Amino acid sequence: MRKLLVLGAGISQLPLIETAKRMGLYVIVVSRYGNYPGFAQADKVYYEDTTDMDKVVEIARLEGIHGICTTGTDVAVKSVGKVVDELGVSGLSYESAQLSSNKWKMKQAFMKHGVRTARYLKVTTLEEAYNAFEVLSPPLIFKAVDGGASKGIVKVADIAHVDYAYETVRKDTKLDFFIVEEFIEGTEFGAQAFVYDNQIQFIMPHGDFVFYGDTGVPIGHYVPYNLPKEVEQDLFSQLKQSIDALKLNNCAINADFILRDGQVYVLEIGGRAGATCLPELVSTFYGFDYYEQIVRAALRMDPSFTLNSSTPCACELLIVDKDGDITEIENENDDNENIIQISFDYHIGEKVNKFKVGTDRIGQIIVKGDRLEEVLNLLEEVKEKIRIELG
Incomplete structure (x- = not known):
């Protein structure tokens, strides 16, 4: 039986x-302790x-994994990436993994290869953070280079907020530096793609629903996302x-972009x-079943x-605007072939957090339809029939 190692x-x-x-695979999961459903x-x-x-790597060797x-x-x-290099299985290399999971290395690679992206500075001290306001054009984004799920990212429009942003990002990074980059005003959107045997298999642009707190956090997406032909190119x-x-x-590829004045700027690319x-x-x-193709690759x-x-x-995440314990979950939606999924990550009595980053989600909705307008209307109707009470 083939063995697959899944991280998380x-x-x-x-x-x-x-x-x-x-x-029919033998699935080995690696994750720290926690109330995680995959266990x-x-x-x-x-x-x-x-x-x-x-x-x-030690676990992968011990188990003799195939992927x-x-x-x-x-x-x-x-x-x-480390396992791919050490054991010779399929996947992105360690070098590529480093470039795509460290925003400082990513920005350097983008600049070297002429990718259109925001100007930025590496910042180690509070003094350098203040200096960024002299060198770059505000508003600025203070960004941890080793973060995920939108953690360690703060938009700073006024120099008076530098101290808060600096302390927030330093708290969310394990490194002794972060980056400050210019905030590009425009329309945020994304794309999913897959590269196999050095060939791009598909590119799916998608529109984003964004929650704005310290910075913009995607809470949902929709397709198709229609762009003018020249912008798509x-x-x-x-x-x-x-x-x-x-x-x-x-x-797989997870890409975030900003569209400004008909030009696409690359924010981040994940492997x-x-x-x-x-x-x-x-x-x-x-x-096609995308999860299956990820496994097969x-x-x-x-x-x-x-x-x-x-x-x-x-799709859209279910979120709440305050901390608390769930006292009631009510879903009055009838069965509908166009409602793919309504799911809840928590049960009555469990504590949930006010939404700030992606991991604060408490559930999700996925819908489909014949036309995008119908899909977006259905999404709103589904949301209106869900009630989550906190105590």
Whole structure:
């Protein structure tokens, strides 16, 4: 029986684990302790930190795995790359993993390869943070280079807020520096893609629903995201340059962009599939099981990214605006073939957090339809029939 090592056991990795099990694979999960749903689905669990690369390599060798993968998280990507290099399995290289999971190295690679991206500075001290306001054009983004799920990112429009931003980002990084980059005013959107045997298999642009706190955090997405032909061509060109710059291969791609004045600027590129229901949107829109293809690519089992359809679809996270314990969950939605999923990550009596970053989600909605307008209307109708009370 083929063995697949999955890094992470959270809500983002759960469908990946379930898919691998359905495919008849022996699934080994590595994750630190916690109330993670993937543990119950795995054949074997190692309670280790997915960022401990040496430990993950040790486990991979001990188990004699045939493939490794993750989804929805940046923190485990370097461990994937390390195992790929050490054991010769399919996936992105360690060098590529480093470039795509460290925003400082990523920006350097972008600049070297002519990728259109925001100007930036490396910042180590508070004095350098203040100096960034003299060198760059505000508003600025203070950004931890080793973060994920939108943690350690603060938008700063006024120099009076530098102290707060500096302390916030330093708290959310394990490194002694971060980057400050110019905030590009425009329309934020993204794309999912996959590179296999150095060939881009598909590129799916998607629109984003964004929650604005310290910075913009995606809480949902929709497809199709229609762009003028010349903008779409620019998007494909910038994405290809980014993939080349980061040397990405045999992996999923999660890309974030800003569109300003008809030009596409690259914010970040990750060497894994996106979170916030994005693999489900790929599957629904194109008509193939994306999780299955991710697994097949990791095991060199001839993945197929044949585009069978173009079904409009959308998703959105369920969030709350304060901390508290759930006292009631009410879902008055009737069965509907166009409601793909309504799920809750928590139960009555459990504590939830006021939404700030992606991991503060408490559930998700996924819908589809014949036309995008119908899909977006359905999404709003579904949300109106869900009530979550906190005590």
